[in-house]
Amino acid sequence: MSNGTAVIAGVAEADKVGKVPEKNILQLQAEAAKNAIEDAGLEKDDVEGLFIQGSGLRERYHFPQVTAAEYLGIEPTISSSNDMGGATPFAHVQYAKLAIEAGRIDTALITYGSTNYSDRKESRDIGDEEGPILTRQYEQPYGIMEPISQYAMIARRYMHEYGVTREDLAHVAVSTREWAKRNPKAMQQDDLTVQDVLTASPVCEPLHKYDCCLINDAGGAVVVTRSDMVPDESPGAVEIAGLAQTHTHEKISQMPDLTVTGARDTSRRAYEMASVEPDDIDVAELYDSFTITAALLTENVGLTPPGEGTTPFVEGETAPGGSLPINTNGGGLSYLHPGTYGIFPIIEAVRQVRGTAGQRQVPDARTALAHGSGGILSTHATMILEGSR
């Protein structure tokens, strides 16, 4: 790492995550932000760049990052609240890195907050008051169930093309639950069997209840800074060795290929930037909105050949003690999934390469791959992190 390089120096969740009706969306982000700045050994006044995920605030404010900056008492020199769903915090780390390495700022704060669990107690509105406008008019009249029915179509196509079964996909949920049992913060810690997954109530077939992620309240934050800003007593700055993003479509009818996502492209570019190969990855944190998401990302980021994304899950290689540990925090399926989960794979990947992941620590994890995805496998970002221990 040269002195001008951007590193991730701090990561944190809000004090309490999961079901937090006593906190609003700004409080959860503020808690996470303070925790992450402390984790980095930096101070509030060091923050020059502010990147917040706009979802949750955008419905109420025109300029979400301006609202958040005011609330936090920050006057940033660069800011954004753009939103790419579950790839957003990855994109924000990239913007921070570019701004830092261009010499414009020294430190950036990236935050995410959601009160999706508490909010959904109110009646769940579906559809738009104004009716399906613009590009939505071609799908909503048919009752499309966003986003689950589209992920279900992706799963169905994947099963058709490769002879994968619901049982194969169920192993993703089971493996992830095994990791969740080792994460004290995970929402779901009960035993889960393949049979449980198969017999749970259907949501959008072929996806049933345990194929789908949780819905929670949460806050998360990441601090990116220039490597020479990191204090000596810091728990470990993590090198952002590779990072790439893209998006390929917004609607299912426009997805170029239902079993090949933008992750193939972003991972290829991230490996190249980091000068590593899929074989060098010690631990992977992949967005798992649904079992199909994790399975498809596993192969699209090159950890298995095409059509074999469920194989390491079925064979137990992704579970604790396996050779290809995936979603070691318990993932969006069992740990936590607020509106979007994208900041949490980054947090977990950082903890793994720092060696501070507690009971779920992967021995000698040095190189981690984190992948965020949003929409209906629309947006993608791959990050490769290298620990310095």
Place this chain on the structure above:
Amino acid sequence: MIDYDDWGNKPLPVIDPDSEEYWAAAAEDDLVVQRCTTCGERQFYPRQLCRHCWSDALEFESVAGTGAVYSYSRCHIPGQPGYGEETPYTVVLVELDLPETNPSDRAVRLVTHVVADSEEISVGDSVAVKFVKIGEGENRALPVFELET
């Protein structure tokens, strides 16, 4: 199967300058896509520019209305207003037959219904378009598909 005769408060497309001709054709039992007269790309949904070459020389062209089930999902929870009484119902992604491969190699697919019991639908099934009238008192039609025997 979905009750098209009683559309209730199911969503009606909000027609705009991009979509006017598409829905007008549908009301005449005609399925159209846009064809770029510069590069030959066919695209659905209609838009201002060819998504492949950015030419604005686009024309609407009737297609055969045949294709194949690319994927589908049976929804047990409603995704849109008015669909609560229809669950479980099936949304289908159909890949249209085109006279020739697009220069971009992209297929043309659309979200739709196949008028059949969910158990009868499989990936790869041949389907053909038909039009159902929707929206009381309005000259509106929605393209849906039937299984070809």
